[in-house]
Amino acid sequence: xxxxxxxxxxxxxxxxxxxxxxxxxxxxxxxxxxxxxxxxxxxxxxxxxxxxxxxxxxxxxxxxxxxxxxxxxxxxxxxxxxxxxxxxxxxxxxxxxxxxxxxxxxxxxxxxxxxxxxxxxxxxxxxxxxxxxxxxxxxxxxxxxxxxxxxxxxxxxxxxxxxxxxxxxxxxxxxxxxxxxxxxxxxxxxxxxxxxxxxxxxxxxxxxxxxxxxxxxxxxxxxxxxxxxxxxxxxxxxxxxxxxxxxxxx
Amino acid sequence: xxxxxxxxxxxxxxxxxxxxxxxxxxxxxxxxxxxxxxxxxxxxxxxxxxxxxxxxxxxxxxxxxxxxxxxxxxxxxxxxxxxxxxxxxxxxxxxxxxxxxxxxxxxxxxxxxxxxxxxxxxxxxxxxxxxxxxxxxxxxxxxxxxxxxxxxxxxxxxxxxxxxxxxxxxxxxxxxxxxxxxxxxxxxxxxxxxxxxxxxxxxxxxxxxxxxxxxxxxxxxxxxxxxxxxxxxxxxxxxxxxxxxxxxxxxxxxxxxxxxxxxxxxxxxxxxxxxxxxxxxxxxxxxxxxxxxxxxxxxxxxxxxxxxxxxxxxxxxxxxxxxxxxxxxxxxxxxxxxxxxxxxxxxxxxxxxxxxxxxxxxxxxxxxxxxxxxxxxxxxxxxxxxxxx
Numbered sequence: 001x002x003x004x005x006x007x008x009x010x011x012x013x014x015x016x017x018x019x020x021x022x023x024x025x026x027x028x029x030x031x032x033x034x035x036x037x038x039x040x041x042x043x044x045x046x047x048x049x050x051x052x053x054x055x056x057x058x059x060x061x062x063x064x065x066x067x068x069x070x071x072x073x074x075x076x077x078x079x080x081x082x083x084x085x086x087x088x089x090x091x092x093x094x095x096x097x098x099x100x101x102x103x104x105x106x107x108x109x110x111x112x113x114x115x116x117x118x119x120x121x122x123x124x125x126x127x128x129x130x131x132x133x134x135x136x137x138x139x140x141x142x143x144x145x146x147x148x149x150x151x152x153x154x155x156x157x158x159x160x161x162x163x164x165x166x167x168x169x170x171x172x173x174x175x176x177x178x179x180x181x182x183x184x185x186x187x188x189x190x191x192x193x194x195x196x197x198x199x200x201x202x203x204x205x206x207x208x209x210x211x212x213x214x215x216x217x218x219x220x221x222x223x224x225x226x227x228x229x230x231x232x233x234x235x236x237x238x239x240x241x242x243x244x245x246x247x248x249x250x
Numbered sequence: 251x252x253x254x255x256x257x258x259x260x261x262x263x264x265x266x267x268x269x270x271x272x273x274x275x276x277x278x279x280x281x282x283x284x285x286x287x288x289x290x291x292x293x294x295x296x297x298x299x300x301x302x303x304x305x306x307x308x309x310x311x312x313x314x315x316x317x318x319x320x321x322x323x324x325x326x327x328x329x330x331x332x333x334x335x336x337x338x339x340x341x342x343x344x345x346x347x348x349x350x351x352x353x354x355x356x357x358x359x360x361x362x363x364x365x366x367x368x369x370x371x372x373x374x375x376x377x378x379x380x381x382x383x384x385x386x387x388x389x390x391x392x393x394x395x396x397x398x399x400x401x402x403x404x405x406x407x408x409x410x411x412x413x414x415x416x417x418x419x420x421x422x423x424x425x426x427x428x429x430x431x432x433x434x435x436x437x438x439x440x441x442x443x444x445x446x447x448x449x450x451x452x453x454x455x456x457x458x459x460x461x462x463x464x465x466x467x468x469x470x471x472x473x474x475x476x477x478x479x480x481x482x483x484x485x486x487x488x489x490x491x492x493x494x495x496x497x498x499x500x501x502x503x504x505x506x507x508x509x510x511x512x513x514x515x516x517x518x519x520x521x522x523x524x525x526x527x528x529x530x531x532x533x534x535x536x537x538x539x540x541x542x543x544x545x546x547x548x549x550x551x552x553x554x555x556x557x558x559x560x561x562x563x564x565x566x567x568x569x570x571x572x573x574x575x576x577x578x579x580x581x582x583x584x585x586x587x588x589x590x591x592x593x594x595x596x597x598x599x600x601x602x603x604x605x606x607x608x609x610x611x612x613x614x615x616x617x618x619x620x621x622x623x624x625x626x627x628x629x630x631x632x633x634x635x636x637x638x639x
Contacts, residue, residue: 014254070269077273187277189311189323189333192270 001056001171003046003113004106006132007039007075009068010122017219024214025091035071038117040184041177046115047079048182049149057081059111063092063101063205076195077187083198086205094210095127101205102128103135112171118143118178129176139173145180254518255283255339257510260544263551271329278336281310286340293462294606297455299347299423300462308378312337312348314356320372322356328558331503339507342610343463345500350419351375353497355382355428358439361492362483367441371426383424383451385415385468386490392417393623396487400431400470402438409433409480411440411473417617421466422451428481429468430490439481439489448473459613461606495568498618502557502574505614506550509582512604513543516589519602523594530592539588546581553577569631576624579615586611 011017011026012034018027035043046058059082060075062068072083086105092098106114114136119126133140146157156167156175169175187195229238244250257279264272289300307313311323312333318324325333330352338345356375359367374380391397400413411431421427427442427449442449448471453464481489517540520531530536557574560566586608590597597604615621626637 070273073269073273077277186281186310187273188309189274189277189315189325189329192273192277193323193325195273196270 001049001053001112002059002110003049003056003115004059004061004111005039005043005046005075005080006102006114006116006128007043007060007062007071008036008117008120008122009033009062009064009071010036010120013037013121019217019219023216025217033067033071035074036117036120036122038119038121038177038179040117041179041181042115042117042175043075043078043080044182044184045147045175045177046113047185049113050079052149056112059084059109061086061102061105063088063098063207065089069200069202072200073195074187076198076200077192078185079191081198083200085200085202087202088205088207090207092205092207093123093125093214094212095123095125095131096212097207097210099128099131099135101207103132104206105203106132106136112173114138114172114174116174116176118176129174133174136172136174139169140175141167141169141173142176143178144175145178147175147177147181255279255287255511255514257339258513258544258547259551260548261552263548263555266555267328267332268326271326271332274325274329275332275336278310278312278333279339281306282336282340282344286344290341290344290462290603290606291600294341294343294600295461297457297461299343299464301423304347304378304381307348308376311376312352313376313378314352314360314372317352317356317360317372320360320368321376322360322372326558327499327561328555331500331554331558334500334504335507335510337507338504339511341462341606342504342508342614343460345504345507346419346460346463346614349497349500349504350384351378351382353500354384354493355426357496358428358481358484358489358493359441362439362481362489363441364478364482366478367481371441375426380425381420381423383418383420383427383466383468384490384493385418385421385427385429386494387415387417389414389416389467393620395430395490396437398430398432398437400429402431402433402440404433405474407477408474409440409477411442411470411475413470415468415470417454418451418466418468419460420464421468422453422464424451427451427468428493429470431470436485437487437489438485440475441479441481442470442473442475446473446475459609459611461609491568494618495571498571498575499557499561499566501614501618502550502571502578503554505575505578505582505611506547506554508607508611508614509543509547509550509578509585512582512586512589512607513540513547515602515604516540516543516592519596520592536592539592543585543588546585550574550578550581569627572619572624572627575619576621576628579611580621583608583611583615 012032015031020027050056058080060080061084063086116129141156143158144156148155154169158165229235293300314322315325316330334345386395402409402411425444429440429442450469451466453466520536521529523530589604630636
């Protein structure tokens, strides 16, 4: 089975985000970037499917800047066979444009399965997997937290409101991966050593002109300091009054 | 998932490493954060090594990582060193386990063993399926290993060994021991398998230091081994000292990790601990301590990077390693003492890692050549005069 995994380089989740001087992007100086955590589940699942079938290949693709090579190398070190960097210096926040760039590349080869993280943890759009499936004409199951493969048919499970949905799907398919699907492996040292000898290609991302633009970015307002209404049982009436009249949760 | 650890890199030493070296470092750092940090406090309390992690360490490829072939990763000296830094950021016992396995046990088999010995031991040791230990030190012969009393006597196709070894890391858990003994007055190495009649390890208990690491006595009573157990290509003290040069290289990098861990803990604490209505990090005396630590860590990072480059180029001499080992252990131990001071009374509990590292480093500054002995090695190089012999 030929598998492609779409990954994204995103700021580390513990980054204290600062808005850049243009007011439309984030300050990247001093920010550590890492592989999007949901994409780690997608990569791990791809490697497990390949190991289960003992055949096929895993290609990782990203749309991003030159620096995204680091995340691709990380994926190769963990066991992916090939990496492709679709280069752009823009911050890709538009899932529509990004899906077109990815589809243009993916269409050049024949793939049976496309795995993505459920969303990228920078823009949190949660759109790319569905958009890609539509562009490629593939079936699509999103936010999958359990996946098995038997006789060429995938059985995917996903959490829905108050229940669990089980979906069977055939290839070609796009599956977006959720937390709980698996536990991603660490890159071992031999894998890291082998990574630089694996096929790696770069080409300009075929990004269409984005239909949307970011007008401004602002940080959430700082939290107001807490207020102590009193202590012990005597404070309860004031607390209830505040919850009812100010916060309006009662 | 991961702990909050942020490694100090004040001088962007990172850019001196190759991409591969950085990736290896990052991978081990994540592993230590995710897998080791959640369990170390409990193992340190109970004086046990987290044996369930040995297989994972083998899968990662950290055992004998700088060796080539036989399932070893064949890494650059700096990559192997950075692995030690990251492991010792977790605990000196963890780094010791890996150092003993790779530098003290796999290295001599790789360098001086027969092909049969290499095939028998190295692939399984690389995977962590076999654990090794290194028996050189004796109770009465620490800094002066040449005085060892353990003896081997030839008996037809066999050797018979008698004696004992002390302060042996992994001694009770090891599947194979590299035991140094005198054969007709010449130091030779023998590979002794666990379960060989007359050979046993006895754990040294009630340690204040390296609690999450097995330290044992090895007892040899008429241990009869076939002549194929002898490492054929080495004799004299240069053998064990060559192993120790490898291991000391790892310690030079390793101790920086312990210093980094306590610096991070103390620096973080200084920003949130409030006294006199201010975070204590605002006080000049506290800042001065943090500055001392940061400067010493940075100097040690640069010294070790150069050491690694010299090793890679085949120019590293044992006295270079002595200076790096001596410096790293000293500055790490001093950093622990300063960090403990910043942590105040909280620093004496094991909710904080500083005192665990401090206690560990009392061993690390002592084993594989004490601080003073390394001073004498450097002194001999500088003056041409030998203070020991």
